[in-house]
Amino acid sequence: MKVRLENLTKKFEEVVAVNNAGIEFEEGKLTGLLGPSGCGKSTMLYLIAGLFKATSGKIFFDDEDVTKMQPEKRGIGLVFQNYALYPHMTAEQNIMFPLLNLKVSKKEAKERARKMAELVHIDELLNRKPGQMSGGQQQRVAIARALVKEPRILLLDEPLSNLDARLRLEMREEIKRIQRETGVTTIFVTHDQEEAMSISDQIVIMRAGFLQQIATPREMYDNPVNEFVAKFLGNPPINLLHASVTAGKIDVGGFEIDAGKLENMDILVGIRPEVFKIDAKSTVQVEIQAFEYFGRETLLFVVFGDDMARVLIDSDFPCEKGETVGLALKNRDMLFFDSEGLRIYV
Ligand SMILES: Nc1ncnc2c1ncn2[C@@H]1O[C@H](COP(=O)(O)OP(=O)(O)O)[C@@H](O)[C@H]1O
Ligand SMILES: [Mg+2]
Structure with missing residues (x-):
């Protein structure tokens, strides 16, 4: 499903976190939402998820205006930086949780949780609690939990920030693989240009609430619209x-x-x-x-x-x-x- 923002603005008192954004997130693609800390990435994600109310402007899922729709009706899978797993539950119980909430039968929930666990390669760990898993494994559980409801859109807010450097490399390839296998429209928030470049089909770059450019990684690197974008991409810098x-x-x-x-x-x-x-x-x-x-x-x-x-x-x-x-x-x-x-x- 395609996500389209139309003149979307979110103000927190005098701070304009998202300023009149017009963006199209392509169907079935992985879009990297990139920019420095505080530029409005999480705010944009939570507007799409319905956790924040827009100050003005509109959000469309395909042609449906969802600006006023309740978050639970939007069909979103959300993954946070800190995994936000329930510590007293096993991996399996964590993944099943959203389904039991939707009154899916226990038998079916177990079945679907197992399928998701296979997809994210943690089917051996289903009986472990979060405290008995590495950061990368916990993040896989969080991704499985987000995907188990078969969301229309997967939103990931800096999902790799708490992992060490080697695990980050491994997990970003995993996220790309999982996205390809499921084909779910995905928005991946990061402040790390290399991470965005390496996994995105399309990059959206923001600065202080303002959209700067939307392009493929290659187009953005070769053809930045301004000095900010040119400096933000590439290491060592331009x-x-x-x-x-x-x-x-x-x-x-x-x-x-x-x-x-x-x-x-x-x-x-x-x-x-x-x-x-x-x-x-x-x-x-x-x-x-x-x-x-x-x-x-x-x-x-x-x-x-x-x-x-x-x-x-x-x-x-x-x-x-x-x-x-x-x-x-x-x-x-x-x-x-x-x-x-x-x-x-x-
Ligand atoms: N709940 C909130 N209340 C007040 N200000 C907020 C809130 N959430 C974010 N902001 C402000 O909005 C701006 C964008 O924040 P955020 O979307 O979290 O940025 P990013 O995710 O890119 O780091 C920042 O100036 C931040 O302080
Ligand atoms: Mg953020």
């Missing part, structure tokens, strides 16, 4: 280098770029660290100020025009602090931003 346009040319650290019809102005040039390459013959020579070795790749910090730039290269290239190297650009577009951080297209 370089934003000061440059000016003079007489139809942009000079950025010695590279000269055709400025098209741009008038004389100061701009920021966005260059992703991996877009640079080492080229001994280049006319642009820079000094390595420092470097970080990551194994497969090495990150160089170099003085570039008036800025320090990050340059990501293959570790095959031996480098030393203080050494001077030639820099070239791979054949990829650079991004230009004005002083307000808005994208300029040349």
Whole structure:
């Protein structure tokens, strides 16, 4: 089922947590809802779930206006960051709970709980209580509990935040697999750009209550609408280098770029660290100020025009602090931003 927000606003007194949002969450897809802490992600999720009442605007599930519908009628499965399992119940009882609430027979509830447990790979653990399971296993139980009612939409609010780094990687692949197998329309809230990039079909990025961009991970990375989105995606982050346009040319650290019809102005040039390459013959020579070795790749910090730039290269290239190297650009577009951080297209 498709979820559509129309001019959706939620105010908490003077705080506008969600500001006039118009968004379509695609049917059967996994949408990553991404943005820094406090930007309104959870609020948007709880508006969709019906736990918060909208201040204004509308929410549609397909063509049905659900803005005023009671939460329990919406057919939502919700998973929280802290799992929120009942500690005195076994995994099986936790998963069955929503069904017993709906007056499904005990026999059928048990059957459906077992199916869900198989889907999330915890069928061996059904007799354990939450305290006897790892964080990842508890999160699987929470996902099974959310899915057992066969919801129309699965909403996950930072479900991996309490897990350690390795388990997070494993669980995000699991969530992707479970989403694919069930085909349920899913909204996955995270503040972690890499997490959103890795599992989403579509990313929605927010800032201070405002929608910034909706796009596939690749489109958003390659073609951000503004400096905020460009900076939010990618690690190591994009370089934003000061440059000016003079007489139809942009000079950025010695590279000269055709400025098209741009008038004389100061701009920021966005260059992703991996877009640079080492080229001994280049006319642009820079000094390595420092470097970080990551194994497969090495990150160089170099003085570039008036800025320090990050340059990501293959570790095959031996480098030393203080050494001077030639820099070239791979054949990829650079991004230009004005002083307000808005994208300029040349
Ligand atoms: N129940 C509430 N009462 C008052 N303010 C709230 C409430 N919930 C959220 N807020 C405020 O709304 C804004 C968005 O919060 P939230 O949706 O939780 O952000 P996120 O999930 O992106 O971290 C924040 O400024 C937060 O303080
Ligand atoms: Mg939140």
